[in-house]
Amino acid sequence: MPEEFKLLSSQHVAIVGAPFSGGQPRKGVETAPAAMMNFGLANQLKELGWTVEFQDNEQEIVELEPAQDPTVLNLKQPKFVSAVTEMISNQVRERALQGKFVLTLGGDHSIALGTVSGVFSAYPDACLVWVDAHADINTPGTTDSGNIHGCPLSFLAGIAEEHPDFSWVKPCLKANRLVYIGLRDVDDGEKKILKELGIKAFSMHHVDQLGIGKIVEQALDYVNPDRNLPIHLSFDVDALDPSVAPSTGTPVRGGLSFREGHYICEALVNTGLLVSADIVEVNPVLLDEESAFQTIQVGCSLARCCLVKIGV
Ligand SMILES: NC(=[NH2+])NCCC[C@H](N)C(=O)O
Numbered sequence: 001m002p003e004e005f006k007l008l009s010s011q012h013v014a015i016v017g018a019p020f021s022g023g024q025p026r027k028g029v030e031t032a033p034a035a036m037m038n039f040g041l042a043n044q045l046k047e048l049g050w051t052v053e054f055q056d057n058e059q060e061i062v063e064l065e066p067a068q069d070p071t072v073l074n075l076k077q078p079k080f081v082s083a084v085t086e087m088i089s090n091q092v093r094e095r096a097l098q099g100k101f102v103l104t105l106g107g108d109h110s111i112a113l114g115t116v117s118g119v120f121s122a123y124p125d126a127c128l129v130w131v132d133a134h135a136d137i138n139t140p141g142t143t144d145s146g147n148i149h150g151c152p153l154s155f156l157a158g159i160a161e162e163h164p165d166f167s168w169v170k171p172c173l174k175a176n177r178l179v180y181i182g183l184r185d186v187d188d189g190e191k192k193i194l195k196e197l198g199i200k201a202f203s204m205h206h207v208d209q210l211g212i213g214k215i216v217e218q219a220l221d222y223v224n225p226d227r228n229l230p231i232h233l234s235f236d237v238d239a240l241d242p243s244v245a246p247s248t249g250t251p252v253r254g255g256l257s258f259r260e261g262h263y264i265c266e267a268l269v270n271t272g273l274l275v276s277a278d279i280v281e282v283n284p285v286l287l288d289e290e291s292a293f294q295t296i297q298v299g300c301s302l303a304r305c306c307l308v309k310i311g312v
């Protein structure tokens with residue numbers, strides 16, 4: 001076990017498939033975990049020295065779909081999202097407690113309800129680096145779309161209005177343990193929330209202004225000042241520029257370059273504190289085959305980057 005992974009008990013990565021699209025309306029994002037595995041991700045990680053396990057969750061998720069799932073308090077498909085994310089949470093928690101690196105492959109970003117809950121239940125003092133074009137912190141009361149992939153952080157931070165389907169989600173995330181990188185499409189209601197809670201957010205404007213090196217350092221100074229807390233990375237590929245990751249459901253121009261995206265992963269893993277990561281919102285059915293392939297490839301590349309310390 002290289003000493004750089006300070007918090008893990010072995011060089012063992014548990015890949016958790018989250019083939020799920022119920023947090024938003026565009027089908028196809030549920031095919032991403034299989035597409036990334038077919039691209040050879042498991043072997044690539046083995047070549048990097050890791051023991052790899054994979055739970056695909058294909059059948060499990062199909063079986064969790066309720067016959068009826070009407071909108072409740074503005075949120076679409078709440079029962080399905082709740083059931084899937086609770087299952088993911090338990091799986092992530094169990095694997096994290098075993099000292100494994102947990103890599104979850106989405107699926108839409110609603111699955112972070114599960115991954116963040118699971119990681120924070122295993123590591124209550126963890127911090128969260130959220131790389132995204134969007135803030136995903138709408139509450140049932142502020143969401144315009146009703147898509148739960150735009151809401152996970154409001155539940156995790158404990159600011160969502162009470163919702164019957166999400167009472168299992170513990171408010172595990174303190175405002176000073178969350179930092180954003182890459183924002184450029186934040187809803188008005190979300191802007192208010194970020195301001196009121198004093199949440200640290202580095203938008204693309206800040207990335208342009210200071211460069212990605214300084215941004216990641218300042219992000220870590222904020223959420224992990226003594227560089228001693230476990231880190232979870234939730235990486236929405238729409239943080240990347242659409243020219244880099246075109247096949248995603250809610251693309252926004254002006255995003256991170258290929259290198260900037262990878263730099264974030266490299267800098268986090270180099271702390272020795274990265275214990276888990278999500279790669280979400282790869283949608284292989286959007287656009288043409290070449291765009292899909294490019295997006296799957298970059299998703300796998302980011303995942304690999306989370307698992308090797310880079311020599312400097
Ligand atoms: N994970 C994502 N891609 N989220 C996009 C969210 C977009 C918008 N803010 C909404 O709440 O619907």
Ligand SMILES: [Mn+2]
Binds near residue numbers: 109132136
């Ligand atoms: Mn997102």
Ligand SMILES: [Mn+2]
Binds near residue numbers: 133134238239250281
């Ligand atoms: Mn996004």
